[in-house]
Amino acid sequence: MEIILDKEKCTGCGKCVESCPFGALELQNDLPKTNEECRLCGLCVKACPENALSLPEGAKKKKQRVKETRDIWVFAETRNGEIASVVYELLGKGRYLSEKLGQKLIAVLLGSGVEPQAQELLNYGADIVYVIDHPDLKEFNEKRYGAVLIDLLKTNCPHIFLAGATARGRSLIPQLAAALETGLTADCTALDVESETGLLLQTRPAFGGNIMATITCPDHRPQMATVRPHIFPKPQPLPGHKGKIIKVDIEKQLPDDLEVTSFIKTETEGPDLTEADIIIGVGRGIKGPENLKLIEKFAHLLGASIGGTRVVVDAGWLPARCQIGQTGLTVSPKLYIACGISGAIQHIVGIQSAKTIVAINKDPDAPIFNVADYGIVGDLFEVIPALMAEIKKRRGEEN
Numbered sequence: 001m002e003i004i005l006d007k008e009k010c011t012g013c014g015k016c017v018e019s020c021p022f023g024a025l026e027l028q029n030d031l032p033k034t035n036e037e038c039r040l041c042g043l044c045v046k047a048c049p050e051n052a053l054s055l056p057e058g059a060k061k062k063k064q065r066v067k068e069t070r071d072i073w074v075f076a077e078t079r080n081g082e083i084a085s086v087v088y089e090l091l092g093k094g095r096y097l098s099e100k101l102g103q104k105l106i107a108v109l110l111g112s113g114v115e116p117q118a119q120e121l122l123n124y125g126a127d128i129v130y131v132i133d134h135p136d137l138k139e140f141n142e143k144r145y146g147a148v149l150i151d152l153l154k155t156n157c158p159h160i161f162l163a164g165a166t167a168r169g170r171s172l173i174p175q176l177a178a179a180l181e182t183g184l185t186a187d188c189t190a191l192d193v194e195s196e197t198g199l200l201l202q203t204r205p206a207f208g209g210n211i212m213a214t215i216t217c218p219d220h221r222p223q224m225a226t227v228r229p230h231i232f233p234k235p236q237p238l239p240g241h242k243g244k245i246i247k248v249d250i251e252k253q254l255p256d257d258l259e260v261t262s263f264i265k266t267e268t269e270g271p272d273l274t275e276a277d278i279i280i281g282v283g284r285g286i287k288g289p290e291n292l293k294l295i296e297k298f299a300h301l302l303g304a305s306i307g308g309t310r311v312v313v314d315a316g317w318l319p320a321r322c323q324i325g326q327t328g329l330t331v332s333p334k335l336y337i338a339c340g341i342s343g344a345i346q347h348i349v350g351i352q353s354a355k356t357i358v359a360i361n362k363d364p365d366a367p368i369f370n371v372a373d374y375g376i377v378g379d380l381f382e383v384i385p386a387l388m389a390e391i392k393k394r395r396g397e398e399n
């Protein structure tokens with residue numbers, strides 16, 4: 001299939017060539033000619049001031065199908081039969097997107113003995129829950145889950161499909177995107193939708209975290225995105241919200257070339273930072289591991305957990321499980337106290353769901369102050385002891 005050119009109308013202005021993001025057009029004898037890079041995206045058609053270009057029939061049909069898709073779907077991942085926390089967070093965001101588009105919010109729940117969980121998904125805003133409850137889906141098996149979901153998505157043509165960027169989401173969702181010949185934006189940190197076009201605006205760090213890119217998928221459906229746990233807040237349940245539970249039978253033989261016998265939970269030492277209410281984040285500004293003693297005392301006083309930047313982890317001052325940020329954990333404490341942290345974007349993406357951020361930094365221009373609710377410009381080795389003394393004084397404790 002090729003772009004159709006009306007030679008009578010074409011003036012050879014070259015606007016179509018400039019508009020093509022794939023370098024798929026060039027002027028030959030003052031007329032545009034496409035090469036094999038052309039994806040029939042239609043940008044050149046829009047760019048032509050003379051309406052000399054048009055899409056071939058097959059491509060128009062594809063665009064028509066894009067318009068016909070409906071509803072926001074959320075993959076309701078389970079662990080040991082329980083709904084994963086990220087699912088509630090996605091339902092909260094999914095509700096917002098579905099209301100903005102005037103479409104339904106749909107959850108899809110797979111497993112064995114999971115049907116009782118479906119009501120919980122309705123309580124958190126789903127309008128419909130598809131339940132596929134089958135003994136062969138007892139353990140998470142990406143091939144079987146994939147086969148079931150691909151069929152369901154092909155039949156129902158969702159507009160948007162969201163999943164958690166968990167280990168399971170990361171192994172399952174790309175194969176769905178490939179089978180459905182659509183795009184997938186992994187590890188999004190923000191989602192919104194354009195009401196007029198229905199385009200999902202998928203924001204995530206790009207180019208090593210140096211920019212935040214907003215990615216769209218204009219020509220393929222569903223628009224697929226994964227989001228890390230704790231990026232979005234868990235919504236409140238919606239009392240009285242009503243919806244439908246639809247049981248789906250599996251009619252075909254599921255793949256049996258991958259057998260999952262069991263999942264064994266790894267034992268991790270120390271508190272789970274992703275569940276902590278108060279976190280003290282430490283950066284290079286603490287100068288060395290010997291100064292962690294001060295941070296530990298501060299943390300003890302506040303009942304806080306300690307996390308840190310990649311610099312601190314790479315230096316071996318804190319273990320890797322304490323790293324917060326793009327290549328570490330995403331945390332959502334009520335209070336995050338950043339001590340000697342500059343506020344690089346790769347760190348900020350891990351703390352953007354914190355309710356209150358307090359920053360202590362001796363550089364008044366440190367970027368951390370752009371995201372902090374309260375900023376203290378000063379030397380942390382003076383500020384922290386002063387804060388501790390004040391807290392103790394107010395509590396009536398001895399210094």
Ligand SMILES: Cc1cc2nc3c(=O)[nH]c(=O)nc-3n(C[C@H](O)[C@H](O)[C@H](O)COP(=O)(O)OP(=O)(O)OC[C@H]3O[C@@H](n4cnc5c(N)ncnc54)[C@H](O)[C@@H]3O)c2cc1C
Binds near residue numbers: 284312327341345
């Ligand atoms: C692909 C990629 C992924 C990355 N992933 C992550 C990630 O997951 N998490 C992460 O954190 N980083 C990550 N980084 C690194 C990130 O870019 C920054 O380098 C890092 O976050 C900076 O750490 P920092 O704030 O501790 O150090 P610095 O940037 O060196 O900042 C130290 C700060 O301490 C202040 N300071 C110094 N002395 C004192 C004092 N006595 N009192 C008060 N303030 C003081 C300074 O003014 C300065 O602002 C990543 C980078 C890349 C390229």
